[in-house]
Amino acid sequence: MKQTIRLFLVALVAGAATLGGYKLFVENKTQIEVVNATEKSSFLPTNYSATTALNSGVDFTEAAEKSVHAVVHVKNTTISTQPTNMMDLMLGRGTPRAMVGMGSGVIISPDGYIITNNHVIENASQLEVTLNNNKIYKAELIGSDPKTDIALIKVDANEDLPYIPFADSNTLKLGEWVLAVGNPFNLTSTVTAGIVSAKARDLNEFDSNPQSFIQTDAAVNRGNSGGALVNSQGQLVGINTAITSETGSYVGYSFAVPSNTARKVIEDIMEYGNVQRAMLGIVGGSLNSKVSDRVGVTETEGIYVDSVEKGSGADKGGIRQGDVIKKIDNYKISKFSDLTGYLGSKRPNDVVDVTVSRNGEEKVIPVTLVKLEVYQIEELGLEVKNINKSELRSLGIQNGVKVNRALTKDMERYNLSGIVITKINDTDVADIDDVKSIMDQRSYNEPIKMTFVNDRGETQSFIFR
Secondary structure, three states: OHHHHHHHHHHHHHHHHHHHHHHHHHHHHHHHHHHHHHHHHOOOOOOOOOOOOOOOOOOOHHHHHHHHOOEEEEEEEEEEEEOOOHHHHHHOOOEEEEEEEEEEEEEOOOOOEEEEOHHHHOOOOEEEEEOOOOOEEEEEEEEEEOOOOEEEEEEOOOOOOOOOOEOOHHHOOOOOEEEEEEOHHHOOOEEEEEEEEEEEEOOOOOOOOOOOEEEEOOOOOOOOOOOEEEOOOOOEEEEEEEEOOOOOOOOOOEEEEEHHHHHHHHHHHHHHOOOOOEEOOEEEEEOOHHHHHHHOOOOOOOEEEEEEOOOOHHHHHOOOOOOEEEEEOOEEOOOHHHHHHHHOOOOOOOEEEEEEEEOOEEEEEEEEOEEOOEEEEOOOOEEEEEOOHHHHHHHOOOOOEEEEEEOOHHHHOOOOOOOEEEEEOOEEOOOHHHHHHHHHHOOOOOOEEEEEEOOOOOEEEEEEO
C-alpha cells in the first residue's frame, strides 16, 4: 500500500513539473511566433475572403436585367444553289437549299431598330427576330457596312420595345467591368462578365485597313455575334463581333466594335443610305523605338506623318511631313488603330484639334475632315478613290480614278497602287460613281478591260477574265 502511494506521489510531481514547463516555454514561444507572423503579414498581405465581382462593389443584376430584354436572337435564312452532279457543276446550276444561320442583335430604339453584325445577316433571303419574351417578328434589312461589320435591321412590333441606350465608348477604361449579352450556341438570353482588356485593338496589324476593337475577357462564342457589350449601368459600349481562337470557341479573348463607331455607322445609314467616312489626309504609321531611330524622332508613341495628301484637311490645316500626331481632341493617339478608331466616329466636315509634336514642341492644329471617297472593285481586287483636278492635270489627262490599294495578295504583285484608271470596258470614268455604274451593268463572267495611266504618264490596258 505504501509503495502504491509513493508511486502516485512521484507521478503527480512529474505531471506538475511537465505542465509547468509547457506553460513556461512552449506557450510563450508560440505566442512570439504568432506576433512575428502578424508583423510579416504587413509586408505580404493576404485576403482570405471571397474575391467576387460583388465584393468589388460592382452589382451586375440591374445591368443584366436592363439589357437582356433588349438583346434579340437573329435567324438568317439564305438560299444557296448546290450542284448534284457533274453536269450541274459544269453548267453552274443546282438544287436550291435553305441554310439557316444564327446570331444576336441589340434593340436601340423603342420603334424596333436593331443593330447587329453584317456577317450575321449577310446574303439573307429572310430575317427573323425572336425577343426575350419569345415573340417572333419578321425583320427587314435597312442597310449594312461590311468594313465595320455593322448592319441595321428593323421590326414592326406595334408596341414600344425595350432598348439599350448608347454610351460613350471613348470613356471606357482598362479594367472596367462589362457584360456580354447574346445567344451563344442557340442558348437565348445569356449574360457573361469580364473586364476591358485592351482598347483600339487591331486584329489586322499588317493590313492597310486597320481596325479598332474593344478587347474583353467576357466569354463570347458562336451566336454572340451582334450582341451587346454593356457597362455596369446597362449602357451599350460595343457590339460583340469576333473572337481569337484555334478551336472555334472562346479561349479568353473577345472583341467588340466600339459603340461610338457603331452608332455613327447606323446614323449614316438612316440619314444617307450609306456610310460617310471622314479622312484626315495623312499617310504614316505607328512609332516604336526602331521606327523612331529610322525616321529621326525622339517619340516612341504616336503616328509619324510620312506624307500629306494634297487638298486634304491635314494639308489645308498645316500638318507637315515629319510631324508626330499625339492627340486628337485631347484623345491620346499611341498607335494607328487609335487614330482610325477615333476617326471612325467622325463625319466629313467635322473639325478636330490635332496635337502634333514638331521639332520637340507640341502644336494644336484645327483640321476639317474631308469625305473619304473610295470604291472597292471586288472583281478586280482593287480599291479606287476620286482624285482632284490638279492631279489629273499633272498627268496630262482629263478624267480618272486612282487605285488606292490592292485588296488581294494576287493583285499586290502587280504594284498598281497610284495608277489612274481612265476607262473600264472602253467607257470613260470620271469618279467612283462611274466605276460603280459600269460594274453594276456588267454581265456575269464578262471580261473586264481596264485602261490606266501609270506614274510615268504612259497609257496601258489590262484585260481581266
